[in-house]
Amino acid sequence: MRTLNVALAAALLAASAGAGGGSALLRGGNVITVAGPTLQGADILVVDGIIRQVGENLQAPPGVPVIDCRGRWVMPGIIDAHSHIALEGGVNETGALLTPETDCADIIDPEDLDIFYALTGGVTSIHTMHGSANPIGGRGIVLKLRWGATAPEMVFAGAPRTVKWALGENPKQANSPDSTRYPKTRMGVEASIRAIFEEARSYQRAWRDHQRRAAAAAKAGKPAPLPPRRDLRLEVVSDILAGKLWVRCHAYQAAEMLSILKLCQEYGVKLAAFEHGLEAYKIADELAAAGVGNAAFADFWGYKWEAFFTLPHSVAMQVRRGVVAAVASDSAERMRRLNLDAAKTVRFGGLTPDEAIRTITINAATICGTDRWVGTIQVGKHADLAVFDRHPLDAYAVCQMTLVDGNVLFDRAAVLAERAAREARVREGAPPPTTQTPPPGGKS
Amino acid sequence: MNGTAHRRRTRLGLGALLLAPAPLLAAGDEALHNVWAITGARIVTMAGPPVEGGTVVIRDGLVEAVGRSVAVPADAEVVDGAGLTVAPGFIDACSEALLKLPDRPAPPTGGAPATDEQRGLTPDRHAWEYAILGKATLAKHHAVGITAALAVPGAGLLPGQASLLALSSEDRLQAILLRDAALVVTFSPGAGYPNSLMGVMAFLRQELLDAAHYGAHAARWAADPRGVPRPTFDRRRELLARAAAGSLPVVFICRNQHDIRRALSLRDEFHLTAVVADAGGEAFRVLPELRRARVPVLVSVTYRAPATATWSQRGEDERRRAEQELYPTNARQLAEAGVPFAFASLGSDTPEAFIAGVRRAVEAGLGVERALRALTADAAGIVGAGAFLGTIEAGKIANLVVSDGPPLRPDAKLKLVFADGRRFAMKERKLKDAEAPTVNVTGRWELSVERGMGAGTKSVVTFTQEESSLSGTYSTPRGDADFTDGEVAGNQIAFEVSLTLGGRSFDLFVTGTVEGDTIRGTVSTARSSNPFTARRIP
Numbered sequence: 001m002r003t004l005n006v007a008l009a010a011a012l013l014a015a016s017a018g019a020g021g022g023s024a025l026l027r028g029g030n031v032i033t034v035a036g037p038t039l040q041g042a043d044i045l046v047v048d049g050i051i052r053q054v055g056e057n058l059q060a061p062p063g064v065p066v067i068d069c070r071g072r073w074v075m076p077g078i079i080d081a082h083s084h085i086a087l088e089g090g091v092n093e094t095g096a097l098l099t100p101e102t103d104c105a106d107i108i109d110p111e112d113l114d115i116f117y118a119l120t121g122g123v124t125s126i127h128t129m130h131g132s133a134n135p136i137g138g139r140g141i142v143l144k145l146r147w148g149a150t151a152p153e154m155v156f157a158g159a160p161r162t163v164k165w166a167l168g169e170n171p172k173q174a175n176s177p178d179s180t181r182y183p184k185t186r187m188g189v190e191a192s193i194r195a196i197f198e199e200a201r202s203y204q205r206a207w208r209d210h211q212r213r214a215a216a217a218a219k220a221g222k223p224a225p226l227p228p229r230r231d232l233r234l235e236v237v238s239d240i241l242a243g244k245l246w247v248r249c250h251a252y253q254a255a256e257m258l259s260i261l262k263l264c265q266e267y268g269v270k271l272a273a274f275e276h277g278l279e280a281y282k283i284a285d286e287l288a289a290a291g292v293g294n295a296a297f298a299d300f301w302g303y304k305w306e307a308f309f310t311l312p313h314s315v316a317m318q319v320r321r322g323v324v325a326a327v328a329s330d331s332a333e334r335m336r337r338l339n340l341d342a343a344k345t346v347r348f349g350g351l352t353p354d355e356a357i358r359t360i361t362i363n364a365a366t367i368c369g370t371d372r373w374v375g376t377i378q379v380g381k382h383a384d385l386a387v388f389d390r391h392p393l394d395a396y397a398v399c400q401m402t403l404v405d406g407n408v409l410f411d412r413a414a415v416l417a418e419r420a421a422r423e424a425r426v427r428e429g430a431p432p433p434t435t436q437t438p439p440p441g442g443k444s
Numbered sequence: 445m446n447g448t449a450h451r452r453r454t455r456l457g458l459g460a461l462l463l464a465p466a467p468l469l470a471a472g473d474e475a476l477h478n479v480w481a482i483t484g485a486r487i488v489t490m491a492g493p494p495v496e497g498g499t500v501v502i503r504d505g506l507v508e509a510v511g512r513s514v515a516v517p518a519d520a521e522v523v524d525g526a527g528l529t530v531a532p533g534f535i536d537a538c539s540e541a542l543l544k545l546p547d548r549p550a551p552p553t554g555g556a557p558a559t560d561e562q563r564g565l566t567p568d569r570h571a572w573e574y575a576i577l578g579k580a581t582l583a584k585h586h587a588v589g590i591t592a593a594l595a596v597p598g599a600g601l602l603p604g605q606a607s608l609l610a611l612s613s614e615d616r617l618q619a620i621l622l623r624d625a626a627l628v629v630t631f632s633p634g635a636g637y638p639n640s641l642m643g644v645m646a647f648l649r650q651e652l653l654d655a656a657h658y659g660a661h662a663a664r665w666a667a668d669p670r671g672v673p674r675p676t677f678d679r680r681r682e683l684l685a686r687a688a689a690g691s692l693p694v695v696f697i698c699r700n701q702h703d704i705r706r707a708l709s710l711r712d713e714f715h716l717t718a719v720v721a722d723a724g725g726e727a728f729r730v731l732p733e734l735r736r737a738r739v740p741v742l743v744s745v746t747y748r749a750p751a752t753a754t755w756s757q758r759g760e761d762e763r764r765r766a767e768q769e770l771y772p773t774n775a776r777q778l779a780e781a782g783v784p785f786a787f788a789s790l791g792s793d794t795p796e797a798f799i800a801g802v803r804r805a806v807e808a809g810l811g812v813e814r815a816l817r818a819l820t821a822d823a824a825g826i827v828g829a830g831a832f833l834g835t836i837e838a839g840k841i842a843n844l845v846v847s848d849g850p851p852l853r854p855d856a857k858l859k860l861v862f863a864d865g866r867r868f869a870m871k872e873r874k875l876k877d878a879e880a881p882t883v884n885v886t887g888r889w890e891l892s893v894e895r896g897m898g899a900g901t902k903s904v905v906t907f908t909q910e911e912s913s914l915s916g917t918y919s920t921p922r923g924d925a926d927f928t929d930g931e932v933a934g935n936q937i938a939f940e941v942s943l944t945l946g947g948r949s950f951d952l953f954v955t956g957t958v959e960g961d962t963i964r965g966t967v968s969t970a971r972s973s974n975p976f977t978a979r980r981i982p
Contacts, residue, residue, distance in 0.1 A: 088702060089631075089640055093638060093639065093640040093642060099643065101646040106642050107641045107642045108702075109702065109752060111754040152705075178554070181555075226664055230653045232646060232650050
């Protein structure tokens, strides 16, 4: 235990998620339940990773540790609906135009240090996904940030699987002047999606025909005909057409969002949410009516021409008109202060604090299809919790502790104590560690 | 002891062939003798308890007999094994060092589609076709007891097929033990599709599905072609169909623990006969899954934490600590979990470093017996050579290590190896006289050979001399080669260099006498010796 890093590693590994959920009694915090009014000085009893009781003067069963939350604020763990962390080997497969056969589940990197950084900001689950290079990209996945667990253990069980789509400049490869890839227009992007829908329908017909022929052959006592070639890409598109995959569609402009919404309605595709959706405020009524959410930025725009036409009031305008809007990060750095991004909806759009908190909790959970389990503090839900020293929307609020499934995976006091101990050792003559803090991951 | 006239006795470590200026490690002595008997030795057969004071008889490349009361044949050359230990020759279960593969082409430009080579899709490359088994290469392996290796082409997504080679001959055809032992799969994308790790996984799945479909179609047509459109021959699918059918093993080269999980997923989905080549040394982090799958692991011994490892991301101190304390326990943990494994030189710079890495695993608690088994019997079993390699048993190939103590012990000195029944003596000094150098040849020299191969052309030799050791580069108009283990004694120099010219390898043995700025001496090849003169380039 010579250095901070060694000590930190020990602390982090000791606190890593085991196979099961943890138990704890969080004593006396101001509990932002999201499901109802905020409770002053309430207790939360967690047993085996599940919230069992919320109320006053709860008793900790024998062996269950008590966490003193008096004077602190406890909120549901923050959910980042748009992330690219915890993935290995690139988030874009640009070798083909339409790549739904690729799957983030194959490349989960449970050792990505960004997971720990996310925990330091109170984030407990994320939707991590393919980038925006392709009209239809790969399948995305919802992860619980069970730091220390293996890749399969990180997967949020029961969460619907998703597929990333992208419209506009990125799938056009407008930023790659050398690219010769079709399509080069917005029309082409949508046409490429429609084309593969039709291809998938033909593929399904071919298999139905084969099954008919095989049944006839069996009846006639003849050998079964050779089946058609299996095509994983078209099989995933078939799952999209069957509504089994939730579409998460990167888009900026109102017109192309409406156009793709019509396409999805035409084919019966489950369009769960737009990603970024900077102009979603212009079509809030249409999105609300269609039940399409938006994983938005709080106040990030102007970085390319299609991202000019928005304003920091956008999320509030969507919320007020009934859109399930989430404030998301798309960034390994911004994800650590999503509480402050949510606060901007109060400052600019006039949302109430509770409405603002919803944009990083239950709204994000609804978009991810995990609202049955997380996003509020309610009996029966997973004990994914973030503890702040002030109200999370306070500009000076700092996350103090983060629990996933009732396991404390970040404890600021413990980390600071380790750091102080290390600094003391250095003062006493120990060699300083050659720490290389990795830069925040800039994947997109 | 029947005192036959042709019986000869050899004292180990001596003998004229070890003296300069003749090439030292001439290919074994089999041209003269193909029958050997090692007598009175401790024989660690790996097929039963060790035999004390036993005899091994080698004939025509095979073990003819082994045991305590084995008669020494009249025509055998006898090696007095008193005080020596004989063990099976070591097997490097995954080596990238024996092959000289074509350079990877640059990615396409201007929107051109990527070729298969640019995509890294060259599964019909056979390792044996690219093996370069120069004398120096063989000697470096023999010096640490390695007599066979699974040569693996490692660059690219489907880089080729692995070959098991005996390190007994410079002739690659003679060296082949298993021609196409396994299909090699890596998780490294090339240009074009796929160009991401997630694309690699999707691509491999589709390839295996297509191959299985192709195989079913071909079988259908072969059984009864009437009414079946004939399948179009596809080299890649033909090969992958055998992998998909489980008849061709697949070696997955895994850079970290996550690659191992990916390999196991593909194995489960497609019922592959899979072997994990643990290049990242992280099998110990996937123990439950490996135990369940009972997939053998080829363990690298470089103990470098991959960049994805949690310790690597937390600073130099933690990475180093993990590499010192944790990664060397990989093999031990596999042994304790009952996962079959062998050792692989993947990532090791030299055969010497590879065996040093194996010793490191022993120090980390593996146990020397277990390590020896992993290097011999288990390695042979995993690479599919258990029937003819890996133990000392009558009828098996005579690959043997003879040392003056228990094999793998740091203080045990290796005396001899036999590969395919050919005897290779350990390398001794090139120069007879071990006197201190009286010259320093560091610098560039123009060398001309007066007759024979290369006569009339000028080569440039760049020497770096550090006390009595000599290294450098030998540059000819047709190709260059580096050498490292030359010697200087008094005003004498000697070095060996392996040149690869037009795909063929030539070993040159050079000795010379330095007089001022001139060196005069002899360049020897396997065929001839020719005088040369070298002049220092000012």
